Amino acid sequence: MFSQGKYGRGVASIRLVGVSKHFGDVKAVDNVSLDIADREFMILLGPSGCGKSTLLRTIAGLEDPTAGEVFIGDRMVNDVLPKDRDVAMVFQSYALYPHKSVRANIEFPLKVRGIDKTERAEAANQAAEVLGLTPYLDRKPGALSGGQRQRVALARAIVRRPAVFCMDEPLSNLDAKLRAETRAEIVALHHRLEATFVYVTHDQVEAMTMGTRIAVMRDGIIEQVGSPQEVYDRPASVFVAQFIGTPPMNIFPAGALEPGAHLVGGRPEDTTITRDEGVVATVVLVEHLGHEAQVVCAIDDRARAIVRMNPSDDLPRNGDTVRLSVAVEARHRFDSSSGARID
Amino acid sequence: MSGATKRRWRDVPLAVAMLGPSLVVLTAFVLYPLGRAVWLGQQRCNVQATKCRSVGWGQYSDVLMSKEFQSAVWVTVKFALITVPVGLALGVGLAVLADKHMRHIGFFRTVFSSTVATSVAVASLMWLFLLQPSVGVLANIGWLNDIFPVIKEPGLLNDKGTALSSVAISSIWANLGFTFIIITAGLQGIPRELQESAFVDGAGGWRRFTNVTLPLLGPTLLFTTVVLTSRAFQAYGEIDLLTNGGPVPQQSTTTVTYLIYGSSSIIKSNEGLKAAVAVLLFVILLGLSALQFRGLGKRVHYGS
Structure with a gap:
């Protein structure tokens, strides 16, 4: 009509x-x-x-x-x-x-x-x-x-x-x-x-x-x-990476995850806690949402990263030192000065 | 006596103590003078008002029926019928004009509202200089005098046909600042989105004014109408300074207030009659305000 x-x-x-x-x-x-x-x-x-x-x-x-x-x-x-x-x-x-x-x-x-x-x-x-x-x-x-x-x-x-x-x-x-x-x-x-x-x-x-x-x-x-x-x-x-998506995309400082002067981003669902490779970080907060848990880590004074985990997994505790990584195919790369995507 | 009632009585001394100060002020400055005026209204006094005696409540009806009182009420009503609608229309017009997001609009707002800071005496003197028949500003504009010879002979304030309107114009001017400020405040309370929405929907300036601005200005307009009416009924200074209730002998600007207080009033030396007229004016104003709130109030939308 x-x-x-x-x-x-x-x-x-x-x-x-x-x-x-x-x-x-x-x-x-x-x-x-x-x-x-x-x-x-x-x-x-x-x-x-x-x-x-x-x-x-x-x-x-x-x-x-x-x-x-x-x-x-x-x-x-x-x-x-x-x-x-x-x-x-x-x-x-x-x-x-x-x-x-x-x-x-x-x-x-x-x-x-x-x-x-x-x-x-x-x-x-x-x-x-x-x-x-x-x-x-x-x-x-x-x-x-x-x-x-x-x-x-x-x-x-x-x-x-x-x-x-x-x-x-x-x-x-x-x-x-x-x-x-x-x-x-x-x-x-x-x-x-x-x-x-x-x-x-x-x-x-x-x-x-x-x-x-x-x-x-x-x-x-x-x-x-x-x-x-x-x-x-x-x-x-x-x-854009941090404005769209909850929680926002993790941005790792230049050189932390891979060599080079660019920033590396990874969505919280693509970010994993690994045993012996990746960026060293400290767990500052573990939030339980029922269907998932969000682990908030401090990489250094400025950068934070959030990892989405299954609540039944073996979750880290506050103060634990962990290593964070993002699978290579799930990485986003951005220019460290302009913030623009590099492809 | 139940416990609750007992407790209530126990609170009485405290309540009296708390109410005391305002009760004293109210009694001394409002209730007692009001009662005294009502009492005085049925007395007749000597010229110095040193000796008064009761002549009965019939004096009120005598005043009410008198030619002088009725003429004064009619003059007052005419004065209000000129000043209130014209003052309101001009105030709304100026406020709408100045309610724009423009450079230097603040200058015009200041000019339009400036008359609130002008005393009746100053305003009346200014109008006296404007209207004075031999040296006044209007009297020196040749072509205007050709069209309206009354400006020079006998003068706008001295002609029985134009005196009241001339005083009304000065009164409208003096009240314009007040009206402008109140209406401007009312306009600023109207959400801008309502105007914008009507604008996008295709409503032109006049339709936005009648469909959005005026209805949402309702409470402000009611308030302003009541205040302006009450001011018109109590106008005194401009009449005293501009016409002294004259021109004589028609008394065409003798309003009720002037009849009560004016130096050329026919009852100026009779305190009892003056009090009676004052009480009657109070009753008229009370009734008028009630009528305005009940009559107009129903049509006013106070928002959600």
Whole structure:
């Protein structure tokens, strides 16, 4: 039912060419180029302050880029108002109108566009149906739970069938259980709507489970773009390697595991405690998680490494001196000064 | 007597001691004067107010029915009907204009809010210089005088048709800083995402104003309306300085407060009548505030 863009122009790709956004001296987004394909679920991932929200707002038209060009479809939209870009935006704070009923909230984008009353009601009913909001249509947002409010925000976004959905950390205000449920719902929504999704998050679990591709951002630039598996298997830098995956990848100092001036990384599941070869380290903490145990080791004053072990194994104790190694085929190598991957 | 009741009685001395200080202040400065005014309202005094005697509570109804009191109430209502809506509209307008993330906007915010730091006396004198019919600023603008000859002859403050509006303008100006600050604070309490969401959804400036800004400003607007109304009903300084309740003989700017306290008031030498009018003004204001909160309060959304 939502396959055709009835009010908008249908599906669309997004292309960013050398986009920068500066606030005074702060370069929030610095010369970013990115292609987002039609119907893609693109995640902008990074720590707070990395520029991911600013980049999303630039796509939606809430920020004017300082430099560069934004294309939606074939159209350069730098000077196009948000309402004419065929985008919908979902905010972390839901941004519902507290004085309007759920129905009036969902109908608002259509009302603004001058859609007549019966058509509006029908579209709102459909959107509410999709998100399970039918029983709450006459309530005010204040009478809803956080999860329900987020669904109203989603319903308000889907009701006018835009080509692009911009979502700014939509799940961050929900508790862990609800977040997992809503995650799955948004993915289902993406399949159903056949629209392009751009989704900002700092949560790597959301990024891994929801996105078709992930753009990892840091300090206003994109460090790596790729499918979740690619980003996990072949991180482009030490930053990406440690940002994606829990616990983060272990980084061994240059020369510790193998000769050379480069850093060596190994995922905790690829790192093993060995008898007589590898890096000498001291066990500082053993954490039991039930299905596994995580052994935290100090290699020297700065570097730490975590080893995932089977709880039934013979676990070391705090203060033990151990040797750590990573199988050669599971090693990641990074330049010691730039942090970039070496292959 | 049950144990609980006994315990409660044991707390009475402590409670009285704790309440004592504020009770003393409240009694001395509010309750006693209020009671005294109500009592004085049914007395007739000599000119020096050294001797007073009761003439009966009927004096209140006499005042209520009098032409002078009714005229003063009507003038006050007209004054409020001009100052409150215009003051509110201007305050909201300026606050919305200044609620932008722009360079040097702080300068304009300071200018717009500056009248809170201006006393009624200073403001009124300034307006007096502006409106004065022979040497005032307005009187020296030729083309304006051609269109509105009333500016020079007899002068805006001396014409019975324009006097009240002129005083109202000075009052609106003097209250604008207060309105501006309160509305600005209200605007800053509206989450930016609500405006942005409406913007992305295609709502233009006016629709965002009517659908987002105004409804969410509701509690602030109610508060400001109540305060401005109460201020309009109590306005005195500007009337005393600008028109002295005149122009005579129509008394077209004699408001209820001026009737009570003004130096040219017709009842200036009758303490009993003045007290009666003051008590009636208190009752009117009390009723008006209750009406505003009940009537407008229902339509105000206080957020979730």
